[in-house]
Amino acid sequence: MIHKFDVVIVGAGGAGLRAAVEIPKEYSCAVISKVFPTRSHTGTAQGGVCAALSNEEQDSWLNHAFDTVKGSDYLGDQDAIEIMCQDAPRAIIELEHMGMPFSRTKEGKIAQRRFGGHTKPEDPNDPNSKRVPVMRSCYSADRTGHVMLQTLYENCIKNNVKFYSEYFLTDLIIEDGICKGLTAIDMATSEIHTFQAKAIMFATGGYGRAFRITSNAHVGTGDGCALVYKAGLPLEDMEFYQFHPTGLWRLGILVSEAARGEGGILRNNAGERFMEVYAPTVKDLAPRDMVSRAIISEIRAGRGILGSDGTHYINLDLTHLGKKVIDEKIPEITGFARTYLGVEPTRESVPIQPTAHYAMGGIPTNYDTEVFADNKGTIVKGFYAAGECACVSVHGANRLGTNSLLDIVVFGRRGGKKIAEYLETAEYHAFKTDPKEKTKEMMSGLLSRTGNEKIPEIRRELQQSMMDKCGIFRNEKELLENKELIKQYKQRYQNISVQDKSKVFNTDLIEAIELGNLLDIAESVNESALIRQESRGAHTREDFPKRDDANWMKHTFITKNDSGDPKIYYKGVVKTQFEPMERKY
Numbered sequence: 001m002i003h004k005f006d007v008v009i010v011g012a013g014g015a016g017l018r019a020a021v022e023i024p025k026e027y028s029c030a031v032i033s034k035v036f037p038t039r040s041h042t043g044t045a046q047g048g049v050c051a052a053l054s055n056e057e058q059d060s061w062l063n064h065a066f067d068t069v070k071g072s073d074y075l076g077d078q079d080a081i082e083i084m085c086q087d088a089p090r091a092i093i094e095l096e097h098m099g100m101p102f103s104r105t106k107e108g109k110i111a112q113r114r115f116g117g118h119t120k121p122e123d124p125n126d127p128n129s130k131r132v133p134v135m136r137s138c139y140s141a142d143r144t145g146h147v148m149l150q151t152l153y154e155n156c157i158k159n160n161v162k163f164y165s166e167y168f169l170t171d172l173i174i175e176d177g178i179c180k181g182l183t184a185i186d187m188a189t190s191e192i193h194t195f196q197a198k199a200i201m202f203a204t205g206g207y208g209r210a211f212r213i214t215s216n217a218h219v220g221t222g223d224g225c226a227l228v229y230k231a232g233l234p235l236e237d238m239e240f241y242q243f244h245p246t247g248l249w250r251l252g253i254l255v256s257e258a259a260r261g262e263g264g265i266l267r268n269n270a271g272e273r274f275m276e277v278y279a280p281t282v283k284d285l286a287p288r289d290m291v292s293r294a295i296i297s298e299i300r301a302g303r304g305i306l307g308s309d310g311t312h313y314i315n316l317d318l319t320h321l322g323k324k325v326i327d328e329k330i331p332e333i334t335g336f337a338r339t340y341l342g343v344e345p346t347r348e349s350v351p352i353q354p355t356a357h358y359a360m361g362g363i364p365t366n367y368d369t370e371v372f373a374d375n376k377g378t379i380v381k382g383f384y385a386a387g388e389c390a391c392v393s394v395h396g397a398n399r400l401g402t403n404s405l406l407d408i409v410v411f412g413r414r415g416g417k418k419i420a421e422y423l424e425t426a427e428y429h430a431f432k433t434d435p436k437e438k439t440k441e442m443m444s445g446l447l448s449r450t451g452n453e454k455i456p457e458i459r460r461e462l463q464q465s466m467m468d469k470c471g472i473f474r475n476e477k478e479l480l481e482n483k484e485l486i487k488q489y490k491q492r493y494q495n496i497s498v499q500d501k502s503k504v505f506n507t508d509l510i511e512a513i514e515l516g517n518l519l520d521i522a523e524s525v526n527e528s529a530l531i532r533q534e535s536r537g538a539h540t541r542e543d544f545p546k547r548d549d550a551n552w553m554k555h556t557f558i559t560k561n562d563s564g565d566p567k568i569y570y571k572g573v574v575k576t577q578f579e580p581m582e583r584k585y
Contacts, residue, residue, distance in 0.1 A: 022416025045145025072396025247355025397537020
């Protein structure tokens with residue numbers, strides 16, 4: 001079946017829906033989603049979306065931009081960061097006018113709370129004075145992403161956006177440097193659909209499922225990034241993958257930074273508040289990369305708490321906050337602790353461990369979401385990307401909490417506007433060959449395999465090796481070992497079998513395709529991490545412990561060469577007004 005739309009957006013999370021809202025009604029717009037739109041992963045974002053509104057205390061967009069540049073370990077492009085932070089207050093007020101139900105102050109203003117890495121000068125008259133935490137995160141209790149997703153979805157319905165739910169993306173069609181369309185499988189019937197469009201946007205989210213412990217939903221298998229990589233286009237800064245410090249022990253379910261923003265304290269097996277040692281100024285509200293490393297360092301030093309399964313965790317103490325704060329400001333995350341670990345947060349500490357959380361790297365774009373074909377800024381005509389799958393880059397080597405929801409509404413909107421501008425003169429482009437053939441061949445190839453390798457086993461081993469050898473701490477020896485393991489997993493993948501041969505909701509087939517995508521993603525992450533010989537943000541090389549601005553102040557681009565092997569090249573970081581300095585908190 002062939003569908004024809006002016007614009008097709010893949011992904012119904014915050015970035016995709018915000019872009020869709022921006023498409024004028026005179027143009028046809030479709031959104032394809034692997035799940036029902038309001039089940040997209042944006043719905044799990046808890047703590048807030050940041051903007052220097054100054055509703056609770058004095059703040060400025062420049063403070064926000066400085067924190068974001070510093071938090072990125074100076075790898076973020078400063079022009080894009082300035083755009084995002086300047087636009088943040090407008091973006092929040094716009095969401096409010098769309099109907100998003102924010103929590104409120106006593107005066108009725110949008111409430112704000114503290115979050116890791118967000119600071120301001122202690123002396124407002126001296127920008128170089130000691131920096132202290134600032135209330136910058138706008139929130140809806142601890143369901144901010146959930147209500148944002150619902151709000152944007154309702155506005156899309158109002159704008160007559162057409163949704164294709166439970167459609168699985170299988171191919172991106174780029175011919176002669178022009179993006180012409182895509183193919184997807186209707187998961188209910190396994191029927192292949194072709195979508196022809198003047199403009200395509202990928203808002204396909206992240207790939208946390210490449211790791212064993214992750215806060216990502218099961219849909220986070222990096223399908224969009226993997227298809228771009230398979231198509232011979234580059235991915236940017238894939239080595240910078242963020243671990244969130246506080247995932248529920250063993251499960252990885254997120255315990256938002258909002259818990260520490262409200263006063264939660266991390267404690268080791270002696271009950272010590274150890275973040276005073278690692279970040280004396282902001283303590284438990286240090287950026288995520290620092291807190292994650294501190295937790296693993298405590299466990300490695302024998303100060304973790306031994307769990308029933310032989311692994312170690314750290315305690316997050318919320319007991320001193322009181323029942324009123326816990327019930328009113330962080331009800332969802334404390335509910336998770338009760339439901340999944342049987343812990344009562346008003347009386348007991350919550351066991352946590354770092355969890356794979358967010359991809360700073362992805363599909364390279366400019367700040368209007370147009371996709372780059374190379375490191376020289378060549379645009380792929382008609383192709384856009386926004387959200388976690390894209391790399392603008394505003395997060396650099398480490399994202400600050402609450403900047404992800406801001407990223408998707410600021411750049412989702414910019415992308416929608418740029419597409420609307422493009423549609424004024426854009427045309428459909430004919431396919432040179434039948435687009436369905438490649439997907440048909442891939443599906444029949446997978447369904448006909450009769451090998452003895454099991455999809456869940458390869459996936460589990462891949463996730464474990466990524467966790468152990470390409471996680472928070474890395475070194476050359478283990479990255480090389482992981483490179484060889486990924487190569488072996490790819491060989492074993494050729495010998496899998498798909499047990500379910502039916503056409504109705506064949507999740508066995510979908511998981512086979514997802515595993516192929518995860519293998520490509522893991523390859524790009526591991527290879528980029530192996531090449532970068534320094535420690536910066538979330539990328540910590542034990543054999544190269546220092547940041548090296550002289551040699552590595554540059555973005556990594558990875559693509560496949562003619563033989564299908566990874567090829568690395570670079571692009572300079574954009575600097576405007578913030579000079580690099582050592583990160584201390």
